Amino acid sequence: MTPHALTATEALAAIAAGRLTPTDLAASCLDRAAAREPVVRAFTHLDPDRVMAQARAAEARGPGAQRDALRGIPAAFKDIIDTVDMPTSYGSEIHAGHRPARDASVVALTRAAGGVVFGKVVTAEFANRRPGPTTNPHDPARTPGGSSSGSAAAVGAGIVPLALGTQTSGSVIRPAAYCGVHGFKGSWGEISYAGIQLTSATCDTVGLYARSLADIALLRSVLTATPFTGLAPNNVGGPRIGLCRTPFAEQAEPYTHALLDEAASACAKAGATIADATLPAHFARLVDAQRWVSAYEGARSLAYEATVHRDRLSPDILEGRIRDGEACSPELYRSSSRFGEACRIEADALLGGFDALLCPAAPGEAPLGLAFTGNAVFSTMWTFLQVPCVSIPGAKGPSGMPLGLQLVGPRGSDRRLLEVAAWVEQAVFG
Numbered sequence: 124m125t126p127h128a129l130t131a132t133e134a135l136a137a138i139a140a141g142r143l144t145p146t147d148l149a150a151s152c153l154d155r156a157a158a159r160e161p162v163v164r165a166f167t168h169l170d171p172d173r174v175m176a177q178a179r180a181a182e183a184r185g186p187g188a189q190r191d192a193l194r195g196i197p198a199a200f201k202d203i204i205d206t207v208d209m210p211t212s213y214g215s216e217i218h219a220g221h222r223p224a225r226d227a228s229v230v231a232l233t234r235a236a237g238g239v240v241f242g243k244v245v246t247a248e249f250a251n252r253r254p255g256p257t258t259n260p261h262d263p264a265r266t267p268g269g270s271s272s273g274s275a276a277a278v279g280a281g282i283v284p285l286a287l288g289t290q291t292s293g294s295v296i297r298p299a300a301y302c303g304v305h306g307f308k309g310s311w312g313e314i315s316y317a318g319i320q321l322t323s324a325t326c327d328t329v330g331l332y333a334r335s336l337a338d339i340a341l342l343r344s345v346l347t348a349t350p351f352t353g354l355a356p357n358n359v360g361g362p363r364i365g366l367c368r369t370p371f372a373e374q375a376e377p378y379t380h381a382l383l384d385e386a387a388s389a390c391a392k393a394g395a396t397i398a399d400a401t402l403p404a405h406f407a408r409l410v411d412a413q414r415w416v417s418a419y420e421g422a423r424s425l426a427y428e429a430t431v432h433r434d435r436l437s438p439d440i441l442e443g444r445i446r447d448g449e450a451c452s453p454e455l456y457r458s459s460s461r462f463g464e465a466c467r468i469e470a471d472a473l474l475g476g477f478d479a480l481l482c483p484a485a486p487g488e489a490p491l492g493l494a495f496t497g498n499a500v501f502s503t504m505w506t507f508l509q510v511p512c513v514s515i516p517g518a519k520g521p522s523g524m525p526l527g528l529q530l531v532g533p534r535g536s537d538r539r540l541l542e543v544a545a546w547v548e549q550a551v552f553g
Contacts, residue, residue: 132338246269247294260280260281329346363395367531485498489524
């Protein structure tokens, strides 16, 4: 297997065994970028010389436990994540060429663990709706999803083994499903958001992309500054899994429902206890409540751009975020926030009866065209509830495009959810 195709954990093992060097890995990933980037267009900034310099530095590092956790492993970062040595434009011409004064927390922790900051990848404008030029790595006529389009596509195209994105509505799980990679959105606040362009303090969450769940667990340990131990799905036993089609089931394609049924059946055969998990009817209102909360907070987070550079903002963000936020009264914001917190407490009780809920990751395959990044309805509610979510690839739709399975866990169960996901992945996809 060529180095660029290795998972992060496979590459680390090869480096530790002397079968691979960080410079060989970086060079292979750069070759892959040169081959795929003309079509995929995932990157906003990629400097091969800087990549190789970081790889050489990783190669020269002495042994160390946590500081070698990502030794020489390339990772790409969504272009709303500040990097001191690379431009961060937040997907907007307003900030073209902007050089932050310091790294975001997730970047600093990646560097401290020996990781190679491979480059910056495309985001929708301020991580909202207006898409960038990135195409789906499996079909350039289709969207990669958004707003973390470049992050998912860079991993899906085989350019880097790891990438970081963010989710305010469905910006991690949906692109992961569309691009056929593993995607993880942790519990709100588990990974520091410091140094990342803020939209909604209530909803914004760091997300991870990788080629395996083991890689997700590794990167999560680095970003939470906790010791890494490999996933052990054999220790899960017979998990309790709730089949949850959500209040928005009619928006999913028939083949998506068929995939959920097949996955639930496979899990049951492997020893899981499967039960229907029906959410309270009023949870359907969470999508509307999230809209008002994120818009109210987003209009204020982008106050500088909305007041000084309003004519340089796209209609997408003006209509879909700024004007909604300006129109939202403090009373509506507070009532929507209170409703969200009440539902979180209800969700804690409901999810406490399961190891995970099995849900759609997206309505179906990635839509044709690049102007629309897809329907986020199967992520928005979970984001507002601040629970951890993971998308598992492995299935295909009728057009041969990737489909994802989403697993959702209780707040704070991030590590457990990844182990359950590894068990489900083995049961469903072998």
